[in-house]
Structures are given as structure tokens and as C-alpha cells.
Amino acid sequence: VLVAQEVIPALDYNEGIVPLNTLNISCGDWERNGGASEGPAELAVDDNMNTMWHTDWYGTSNENHWFQFELTEAYLVDGLRYKPRQTGNSNGTITKYEIQVSNDGVNFKTIAEGNWQDNRDWKVVEFEGQNVKYVRLVSLEAVSDVVYVVASAAEIRITGTKAEGGEHQHSFGEWTVTTAPTCTEKG
Secondary structure, three states: OOOOOOOOOOOOOOOOEOOHHHEEEEEOOOOOOOOOOEEOHHHHOOOOOOOEEEOOOOOOOHHHOEEEEEEOOOEEEEEEEEEOOOOOOOOOEEEEEEEEEEOOOOOOEEEEEEEOOOOOOOEEEEEEEEEOOEEEEEEEEEOOOOOOOOOEEOEEEEEEEEOOOOOOOOOOHHHOOOOOOOOOOOO
């Protein structure tokens, strides 16, 4: 029996991303003794699968296991892509996550959450477009073959489209009530 096969093109995981040069990145914790291959947030946006952002090797609280993008230009963010570590063991591979957004970098709102399999494949999360200033990936649970609580990533990207007008457009949604300014009242 012959069965027709469908050829599915490989997905370019850099296609549709918010350009890295329009983002500032930060993280809640990182390994300071990892040399050139494990440690700071920059290693998860360097297009090198052999380097990684990694939290402290001896563990910290999950409250510190986040990776954050700050947009310097206005984009309607609609997804996140996560590539677990590709070298060595699977320590730090995120298996339970939240994606949070904020306009002020202080008050965050969870817009997506879920579980990922413990493997080295790209993980893709798509959500309704968000016009926000900050996007944060939070590791709630991760693989560890030791007693320490850690998180890691070979590469992380956010996807989206450039917002009209080029300036950041605030979208407060359910966070607050906005009032248009008038000549006699504060808005």
C-alpha cells in the first residue's frame, strides 16, 4: 500500500520574531561562574545553541527564575519561543511555565501558562497579540538531576508585528480605567 506523504517545511524559528536589537533583556538570576557558555541572559539571545542562560548552579527560589524582554519599540507581541539547553544534561529545562506581560515593569499579568515536555525541541507558545512594554518567561518547574532548583535556556525569542505609528501604544485592558484628558480635568 502506498500512502501519499505531505512534506512540511521546517519552521524558521527566527521568522516573525521581534528584532533582538529592539529589545533589552534581563533575568531574575544567573550563574556567575559559568564562563563563556553558561550564565547571563545575553547567552539566550546569541544565536548559539551551545551557550545558555542558566540560573545559579546551586539553586535559588523559583521567584528568581524569570527571563525578561523590554521592548524599546512598539510591537504587538503574539508569541514566545523557547529552546532548552542543547549540551550536557537537561538540568534547568523548563517544564512548567507562565508568560507574563507588563507596561511598567512592576505589575505583571499572566497571559499564558502550561507545560512543556522534557526534550531539546523548540517550544512555541502563541497568544492573543499584546501591546506591552515587557514580556517575561517564568519557570515554575524545571528538570533537575540534583537537589537544586534551576532554570536554563539555549535561546528565547518573542514574536510579533510592528505597531502602527512606531511609538509604544499602551493597552491597559482590565488593569485600569482610562479617562481621556480634557482642558479642565486631569485624565
